[in-house]
Amino acid sequence: MKKKILLLGVVFFTLILSAQEATLDKIAKETCEYLNEVDFKSLSKKDLEIKLGIQIIKLYSKYEKELKSEGLEFELNEDQKGIESYAEKVAFSMIKFCPEVLAAFADDGEDEMQEVASILYLEGEIKKISGEELYVIEIKDTSGKTQKFLWLNNFEGSDELIELDKKVKGKKVKIFYEDVEYFSPKLKEYIVRKKVSKVEFL
Structure with missing residues (x-):
């Protein structure tokens, strides 16, 4: 058996x-x-x-x-x-x-x-883009969770974001990103954040 x-x-x-x-x-x-x-x-x-x-x-x-x-x-x-x-x-x-x-x-x-x-993506709606020295893009994903992404360099779709300016809120996008590690002076340790590599408007 x-x-x-x-x-x-x-x-x-x-x-x-x-x-x-x-x-x-x-x-x-x-x-x-x-x-x-x-x-x-x-x-x-x-x-x-x-x-x-x-x-x-x-x-x-x-x-x-x-x-x-x-x-x-x-x-x-x-x-x-x-x-x-x-x-x-x-x-x-x-x-x-x-x-x-x-x-x-x-x-x-x-x-x-x-x-x-390491190339990841998610779909969602732009809530806002904020920051002075560095921009942070806030996305509300399909599950309703808000996620933040660092805008560190030029990427495909960045020109459209700049042109839209304040009208960008509510736009549906597919955002591609990669995890990056950097040192936080405030926390005094290395932390991982999401860096935008591409944005597609839906």
Whole structure:
């Protein structure tokens, strides 16, 4: 009896892994097709990182139901380790379809994939933009939670924010960001904040 239960467990686990691999292959294949469409060879490594990161996060949303049923689940806004694990799995599957893309990251390997995984985004409504030396963008996300993002440098969508000025309140956006660590003189310790890397108006 125990042997039968063990055998059933092994079969069930194998089926889950096979299903997960099939979904990851779909994501990897679509990612490769997208990168070939945008002519990845003409992109800088940084631009390639950004496009790759955004694409695999978009595809996670597309195949979220299948991935969750196969045991691959994480929160886009919170689970950094889960995102890194997902990015690495997709990268491994991409070897089958476009090894030349991964060759572009060959010099830096795992560190590059972690950078790709660090590209996150959320959708919401702009509450306000405030600050003197530095701007902070406040977004009310789809769950009703208010989140703050640092505007530290030029990024895609920043010109539109400047042009809108005070009319920006209430605008629906998709905001891409990355976690950055800096030292807080007030707290006398290193803290992590969200830095805007791109804004898309919806």
